[in-house]
Every structure is written in C-alpha cells, then in structure tokens.
Amino acid sequence: MRVGVIGGGQLARMMIPPAVALGIELRVLAEETGMSASLAATAVGDYRDSAAVLRFAREVDVVTFDHEHVPQEVLLALVAEGVAVRPGPHALAVAQDKIVMRERLSALGVPVPSWGVVRKRSELAAFLMRHGGRAVVKTPRGGYDGKGVRVVRDEADVDDWFATPAAQGTGPGLLVEELVPFRRELAQSVARRPSGEVRAWPLVETVQRDGVCAEVAAPATGATEGLGEAARELAVGIAEGLDVTGVLAVELFETGEGRLLVNELAMRPHNTGHWSIDGAVTSQFEQHLRAVLDLPLGDTSALAPAAAMVNVLGGPASGSMLDRYPEALGAHPEAKVHFYAKASRPGRKVGHVTALGADAASALARARAAAAYFEA
C-alpha cells in the first residue's frame, strides 16, 4: 500500500508515524529538499508541473495532499491517467476558491455568514451599508493563516485588491462577508472514505490570533449534546454533499444565539485536529491514510476528558525548539511536544504541544506552560 503525498510540509510529516505503525509506504513529493517531511520525500518537484506530478503519481496507489494548492489542470491530468486522487478535483475545487465554496455551501443549504461578490468600491459600499458598516473581504484564492483576509470599515480599504486581476474583467471578484459577532470559534473534523463510511471526532474549540490558529481545546467546553450533534451533521453533510474523501475540517462560528455558521473548509488534516495525535484513539493523520486508501475508519473517541493543543508560533529567537527540551520536558513530563524540523521565523508554525487533563482549563494551562518554553 503506497500513499503519495503532494507537498512536504508538517502535515505530510505527521502522516509518517501512522504510516510506519500500519506498514503503509508513504511517499512525499516535496517542493524542495530539507522540508519538514523530508524523511519520506522520495521526489522533489513543482506541484504545478503536470509531468512531474504524474511521474510521482504513477508509482503510488493513491495521491493525497499536504495542502490545497495543486492546480485543477494538474489534478485533472492525474485523473485522466487513471490515478486515484483523494480528495478528488471536484471536491478540492471547493476548497481552492472561497467564492466557489460559498456558492456550493449555500446550494447545499449549509448555514454560512451573509456573503456577496464585489468588484468595485460601490459594491463594497452597498454591502457595508447593509451590514452595519463592517465586513470581511477575502481574496478567493491562495490565502491561508489570515493572509488574504481583511476586516474593512470603508470601501477604500481594499483598493489594492480591487486593482488585482481577480477583481477585473472576467476575474472572480472578491468575496465579502458579514463580520459575524461570534461567541467563539469551533471546528468539526470528520473523515470519509470513498465507499461512504464517515466518522467524526469530538467538536473542538479554537482560538485564533491574527488569523492563525493558536489554541484548541477538545472537546469544546460546555458544548451541549445538541451543539455537538449539529456540528457533526453539518460536517457530515458537507463531506457527503461535496464528495470529500479523506479528512475534512470545518471551521465554525458559534453565534451568541448558539447558531453555527461555516467559516472555512480544509480537505486534509488540519491544525484544529492535531490534538488527536495524542488525545484520540485514532489521530486525524492515521484516519486520513485509512480514508484515502478506502480502508475502514478507526475509533475517534478521546483518550481523556480533555485535551489541549497549543501551537508554537515563531519558535525560539535563537536556536531551535530542540535547544529548549532540557528545560521544557523537565518542567512538563506530561506534555507531548511536536517539532516540525523548521527554522524559527516570526509567526511560523514550527511545532505544537498537546496536554491531556481532567478538564479543558487544566489541559490548556499545561499545554500553554510547556509551549511557552519554545518561544521568545
């Protein structure tokens, strides 16, 4: 059984341990040498180059992804050659373009923030007028970790984006959404295999800082059975409605009235599911491998009443996370530390720490304290 992963980042890296456990051969097409997943990198090449990707794909049983940036023409070329691509191009298309995503989710009857497409100041001004003078504008493609997302109060706030090709002529335009006055952010991950089986992890609570995932508590504190059920139904409905295979992460807003609105989708293991490596019977990385191979899915139960994951953003100002192990591991023998073998850089996700606990507060306190050793 050979799984080929396009992209050599930390998500591909974190697929290595479950692949080793199950005896699955993992092959990674990395963007360059020395990347996070280099241990499993069997090829280096450009994921936009159909020939390079095809060469890589012919030697594996199924192709999956570390990121969602592989162009549709490359994906379709793989499918045309009979390569199993999971998730498939039709599903990935929805994750690759935020306007397409809003269209498809709306068509599926999934609750999303009020949205529209704008191409010029007057259209944005009209949207702002209808939504209390504030909105979120997003470039439809290429954004991640807060990039390509801007909160606006004035129609002139995205003049630079209006000048880009996306907003011109036959370009898709810019996505504008209401600024949801959410109570908190949640995330619901599920996995689905081609033959239909779907399994969901517990609903989790996420804290974003500057548009980047900072902390996750699993399960979401104080979530009623009804809220969990609603989130699962939403995510399963999206996975089935969009024919997603592999892991699907659904980022959600919970409003003050307890409504759930879908914010973003990721069709791969996602930062909000990293807690599952140490906190669930089956991690999102093992599950993703099982799902894309169309193997039966594993139990998603939590291993403790609460788990907390805290990202290491930036990393130590000098040296690497490894240099802090003597102090960090000594102070926190219960912490599960993950280092992505990436150099420190402000804001960069270089690792994460997970801690289990009797409740979210104690798990978060431990994970935060341990993660703090790796910053500044």
Next chain:
Amino acid sequence: MRVGVIGGGQLARMMIPPAVALGIELRVLAEETGMSASLAATAVGDYRDSAAVLRFAREVDVVTFDHEHVPQEVLLALVAEGVAVRPGPHALAVAQDKIVMRERLSALGVPVPSWGVVRKRSELAAFLMRHGGRAVVKTPRGGYDGKGVRVVRDEADVDDWFATPAAQGTGPGLLVEELVPFRRELAQSVARRPSGEVRAWPLVETVQRDGVCAEVAAPATGATEGLGEAARELAVGIAEGLDVTGVLAVELFETGEGRLLVNELAMRPHNTGHWSIDGAVTSQFEQHLRAVLDLPLGDTSALAPAAAMVNVLGGPASGSMLDRYPEALGAHPEAKVHFYAKASRPGRKVGHVTALGADAASALARARAAAAYFEA
C-alpha cells in the same frame, strides 16, 4: 540531535514515530537492505565490524541498540573513540551473557531462581537431584525468544550443548536454573538517563507461548500496590546497580507465595512494553530516545484503565498483514494495529495489536480478536 541505532529490526522501526514527533534525527545501521527499520536506515553494515560501526557512530550524538548482540570489542572501540554508547558496554555485558547476569544480580542481592554453572552430565545430575529432578538449562549467549533454553529432566537432555565450545575447556559452561513453579509471569520496565532520573511504567502481566511473548496486559491484573512497588524497586535497583541507560525491561516470575524472581533482562525497548505506544502518555520508544539523549523523561501514566497487547506471530499464511486490513480494521475500529513490514514466517513476530479497555478482560478480548485476523 542525532541518535544512531545499531540494528534494523522492529524495535528500531518503532523508534521512528517518536523521533519524527520530537524532531530527533534517527539513523539506523541495518544488517541488510529492506529491513523493518529501513525508512531510517542510513547505512548497511555488520555490527561485528568495528570499522563499519565506528564510521556510522562518528556521525551521531549517541549510539543505542535494536538488539544486544554487538560484541564487547566493538562497543569498547566506540567508547575509546569518545562515542556516547547507551547503554554502555559494562551494562550490556550483563545482558549479553546469562551467567554474568546471574552473577551480577546475585551480587546485587536481587532475588533470582536458584542457579549454577554446569559443564558435564554429573554436574547437571547433581543440580537435578537438589531441585526435584527438573531444571532449565540455558546457553549463556545468543539465545532469544525461547532459543537456547531447554527444560530438562535428565542429565543427558543437553548432551549436544555439553559438546559445544561453551561447555569445554575455558568456555563459560551452561547456566542451569531451578524450574520455578510460578503463578504467572510479569514484566517491569523502567527508563534511566545518564544524569540519574528513573521512571517506571505500570507492572504488566505477560503470557509466553513456546518461550515467545504472546500477550501482555497492562497493568497486571489484581496486582496489589505492594507488588507493584516491589517490582519497581527491583527494576530501579537493577538499572542503578548495573548503570543501565535507556529502557530496561525486567522479566519476572511471581511465585505462588507472591515472591518476585528475576527471570531475564533486556536493555532496550522490549516486547512487554509495546502496549505503551498506544496505552501510555510516553511510550517506551519515546522514552528510550529521551533517556539515551539524557533528556528529561516523560510521564509513564496509562491512558486507560487497561491495555492489552497481542503479538501477531507468523502472520497470514498467504500475503501480508496489509491484505487483512479491510476485514480486521472493519471489525475492530478500536484496535491499534502495528505491522513491522516483515514477510510472514511461522513463529516470526511480524506485528502486534493493542486495545484499550475498562478492564484487562475486555481489552484482551478485543486485542485477541483483532490479532486473529492476521493469522492462519
């Protein structure tokens, strides 16, 4: 941080996942290509060849082991060159020779079965006479998984071994031990780092078949706090007394009167500790890496009231364990399946299955049922 492992078997393989998580570079000197740990194999060479081992060792921060067969002259050559070897030659010497082990344990005051050294029939006859006509004879070196161990009732039962060099002239002789009428077999694993910290996992119960570990239940059922305490004290005393670094597994007999006698020692991660991968906060493989790098040790608490590990011995008669995944994983979503990427062969350890549960009986039932899919 670079750890070099001598030997490319499944123990080296199972060090890969925690090395990936912690960002430790693992390098394996494998006996040949295509071995269980081949993903991390950076060199192929004979572990009896000082020059080959030295070449490998010069590129890592510390050398450790997949097995205990590296000759003393090779180990001492490494130390002479300033290589950090953990566990060290002096400790490994005790694990490499069963007579030396009995001598050292006896000198430490550790309870062991009655034992002696025999070189000829008359000496064995005398031992049999004093121990009810039955005994266990062991070749001092090279035995594993029941090989080199024979239950004897007659002094002629090991004539073939008396004819070997071990029993001749200046050879060490054969080890003879009383056949302990044990109630059950237990195992106590601990890890110790060079600067002295020691941590112990819960005491486990093991079932051997034909001298091979078949099943492990963690914790040992019905073990009193006193028994657990006694086992921990024994194992910690041995680790300190013999200056073991890394993981030390102590195989124990529990007698009908509740006494503990040390049967065997292993100075590396051991089959009786595989449950810890899925069942403890820190697995024996992560802990071994931390210990040999002299990093602080991790929490050894169990993640569930009970865990059970069942070996897959032999593997499927046709094909590999992978071929059975659709049925096995479908029937047992809760099972944690580990495949060592080894071809099936009667009696060979090709994988194991761990299941967690509310008690040992339910965990064992699940692990056995899942493992059964991979045999016959």
